[in-house]
Amino acid sequence: MSKNAHSARNDQTQKGQQEQILKVENLRKTFGGITAVADVSFHVEKGSITGLIGPNGAGKSTTFDLITGVQRPDGGEVEFNDTEITGYRSDQVANQGLVRTFQIARELSEMTVLENLMLAPQNQAGEAVWRAVLPRARTQVVEQEKELREQAWEMLELFEIEHVAHESAGNLSGGQRKLLEMARVLMTDPEMVLLDEPLAGVNPTLEEKLIDRLHTLKEQGYTFLFVEHDMDVIMNNCDTVIVMHQGSVLTEGQPDAVKNNDKVLDAYLGEEVKI
Numbered sequence: 117m118s119k120n121a122h123s124a125r126n127d128q129t130q131k132g133q134q135e136q137i138l139k140v141e142n143l144r145k146t147f148g149g150i151t152a153v154a155d156v157s158f159h160v161e162k163g164s165i166t167g168l169i170g171p172n173g174a175g176k177s178t179t180f181d182l183i184t185g186v187q188r189p190d191g192g193e194v195e196f197n198d199t200e201i202t203g204y205r206s207d208q209v210a211n212q213g214l215v216r217t218f219q220i221a222r223e224l225s226e227m228t229v230l231e232n233l234m235l236a237p238q239n240q241a242g243e244a245v246w247r248a249v250l251p252r253a254r255t256q257v258v259e260q261e262k263e264l265r266e267q268a269w270e271m272l273e274l275f276e277i278e279h280v281a282h283e284s285a286g287n288l289s290g291g292q293r294k295l296l297e298m299a300r301v302l303m304t305d306p307e308m309v310l311l312d313e314p315l316a317g318v319n320p321t322l323e324e325k326l327i328d329r330l331h332t333l334k335e336q337g338y339t340f341l342f343v344e345h346d347m348d349v350i351m352n353n354c355d356t357v358i359v360m361h362q363g364s365v366l367t368e369g370q371p372d373a374v375k376n377n378d379k380v381l382d383a384y385l386g387e388e389v390k391i
């Protein structure tokens with residue numbers, strides 16, 4: 117999606133028209149005898165930063181897996197931009213504009229940071245064939261590659277990692293890898309990004325930078341749903357917080373309301389929770 121489209125969508129949001137980009141209804145998943153996701157329903161508003169929190173084992177990562185096609189749900193529905201995507205494979209989900217950050221695979225560690233970014237867009241597959249058969253396509257490919265390179269440099273600048281552009285991705289620090297993961301995801305031109313603990317292992321300076329970029333991107337119209345254990349980060353940066361406990365949604369709302377909700381406090385203290 118172009119930046120203009122993002123801005124246009126953001127204007128709409130600012131005018132108070134609440135559009136739901138992601139709808140999750142009654143999602144369920146069991147592994148053998150373990151119920152990882154019992155019954156999860158929530159909606160995410162377009163152009164928002166939404167936090168998904170909950171104690172260890174609450175079912176957050178599994179919910180992400182079910183939404184992004186990494187695992188197939190046993191029941192329930194996922195709708196993205198009014199299209200039902202339940203049971204889609206992850207590449208099909210990504211093609212709809214819904215992506216999650218992914219760790220840099222071992223084989224990509226050998227490549228430079230710039231190459232990693234240029235490889236990220238899914239639609240590059242198959243271009244080599246066109247390059248071989250059609251002279252006109254060859255020109256188009258050259259132009260596309262030029263555009264891709266420019267986009268990659270823009271991304272490097274946005275995340276302030278230009279100085280490591282020609283470094284092997286495997287040589288980056290943990291925090292720099294997080295920045296690269298986020299940059300790679302954005303190279304696929306998504307509408308919504310799911311982030312699973314994006315700040316784990318990131319030092320405070322880089323953490324601030326990542327959060328700052330999140331808000332810049334939100335202003336451009338991107339939507340984020342992220343799992344994070346640092347409550348200060350969640351409470352200070354999210355528009356809405358969804359709390360999971362024992363495979364279900366315990367409550368959701370604005371950060372202040374969630375913070376002061378007794379059920380949430382009990383869940384985090386490991387006490388009996390009555391919903």
Ligand SMILES: Nc1ncnc2c1ncn2[C@@H]1O[C@H](COP(=O)(O)OP(=O)(O)OP(=O)(O)O)[C@@H](O)[C@H]1O
Nearest residue numbers: 147150151152170171172173174175176177178179
């Ligand atoms: N592949 C699997 N096989 C068996 N059990 C699983 C599997 N994946 C998750 N579980 C179980 O499902 C429950 C939910 O796990 P999940 O990883 O979704 O929780 P989480 O909220 O992301 O936890 P954390 O905050 O600790 O990462 C846990 O009890 C976990 O052990």
